[in-house]
Amino acid sequence: MSLLEIEGLTHSFGENLLYKNADFSLNRGEHIGVVGQNGTGKSTLIKICTEQIMPDAGRVTWQPNTSVGYLDQYAEIEKDMTMQSFLKSAFSSLYQLEREMAMAYEKAAMGDMEYLSLAAKHQEQLEIHDFYSIDTQIEQVANGLGLLAIGLDRPIDQMSGGQRAKVILAKLLLEKPEVLLLDEPTNFLDKEHITWLSDYLSGLDNAFMVVSHDYAFLEKIANRICDIDNDSITKYYGTYSEFLRKKRF
Ligand SMILES: Nc1ncnc2c1ncn2[C@@H]1O[C@H](COP(=O)(O)OP(=O)(O)OP(=O)(O)O)[C@@H](O)[C@H]1O
Ligand SMILES: [Mg+2]
Missing domain, CATH: 3.40.50.300 (P-loop containing nucleotide triphosphate hydrolases)
Structure with a gap:
């Protein structure tokens, strides 16, 4: 189908x-x-x-x-966040799983051993989904799009329109949806970053x-x-x- x-x-x-x-x-x-x-x-x-x-x-x-991940030709973004926290939000379900794992370990430590296998299952899921390399993934994509140089702790409201458009694109790529729908993603990119994006997209299975x-x-x-x-x-x-x-x- x-x-x-x-x-x-x-x-x-x-x-x-x-x-x-x-x-x-x-x-x-x-x-x-x-x-x-x-x-x-x-x-x-x-x-x-x-x-x-x-x-x-x-x-x-x-x-x-x-x-499905969608990039609008004129995308808008929440502004009261740093670039890093915005990009991390691409992985919010994994962070949620990490919290659940921590709670399960706590309950196991209090003597309820049933929670130990639950915690181990969560841990395995986190590993499968590359949770422990999130920071590296963020750095790679931010670097590819020329965002790393302006600092990941940069508040979004201090960024230019072009930089914001890149941050939105970076988050979409980090989310790795099964289908990406991108409307003119190169509009705000210069040559070097277009080259990076074309390599990234051609390498996708999705x-x-x-x-x-x-x-x-x-x-x-x-x-x-x-x-x-x-x-x-x-x-x-x-x-x-x-x-x-x-x-x-
Ligand atoms: N909400 C709308 N109401 C009325 N007309 C619209 C609306 N949205 C788009 N149009 C018109 O429909 C046509 C198609 O618009 P669309 O934005 O899909 O074109 P496009 O192929 O993406 O063009 P471009 O290459 O300039 O981005 C255009 O003539 C546009 O002016
Ligand atoms: Mg258009």
């Missing part, structure tokens, strides 16, 4: 028809670049996938319990859909191209340059 299946999609804003009876699917491991002229409906398609926009017609079906106008970036990250043109959505198998050869302009 596909991770995401869209069937019979029709949507317009007023007179402006974006798609008519279009189909689209996203499967495990697919790295999709979403392309199309300005205003063809790339951002709208991503918002239909996240169910922020209800289409005029069509069905959007996610495989149940799929974790699926993603990335909207971009940066064709060199798409060439590196995408093994599928989703082209929005002429009220229809077409999925091409292969890289961006293969798409250019296959598409009849």
Whole structure:
């Protein structure tokens, strides 16, 4: 079964028809670049996938319990936090598990030995999910996006809009959702960080859909191209340059 299946999609804003009876699917491991002229409906398609926009017609079906991470083209962020605490919040369920483990050890220490095996189970889960390397993971991603240099203890309200956009992207990458939906993630990145992001994304096993106008970036990250043109959505198998050869302009 596909991770995401869209069937019979029709949507317009007023007179402006974006798609008519279009189909689209996203499967495990697919790295999709979403392309199309300005205003063809790339951002709208991503918002239909996240169910922020209800289409005029069509069905959007996610495989149940799929974790999805979404980066808006104009993302906003809570400001009364440091970068480090914001990035750590990507792992909040693991921190919760750590607290439960500590409580279980305490109860075991008070003589209730049933809790010892529970604590051990929690510990094993934490190890499986790389809990003990969270700080390293944060440093790697922050460094890759050029955030480490400004200091992880930097309060978010003292950061520029571009830096904030990077922090939001960094948190999404750290969360490692099964599906990443990124709308123009390179907008705030310079060349070096785009290179890091393209290496990171190409190395992922997880699926993603990335909207971009940066064709060199798409060439590196995408093994599928989703082209929005002429009220229809077409999925091409292969890289961006293969798409250019296959598409009849
Ligand atoms: N909420 C809205 N109400 C009315 N029109 C909208 C709305 N959102 C988008 N549009 C229009 O729908 C069209 C598609 O918008 P969308 O943002 O999906 O385009 P896009 O392909 O992402 O463009 P870009 O490459 O410029 O980001 C545009 O003409 C836009 O002006
Ligand atoms: Mg857009």
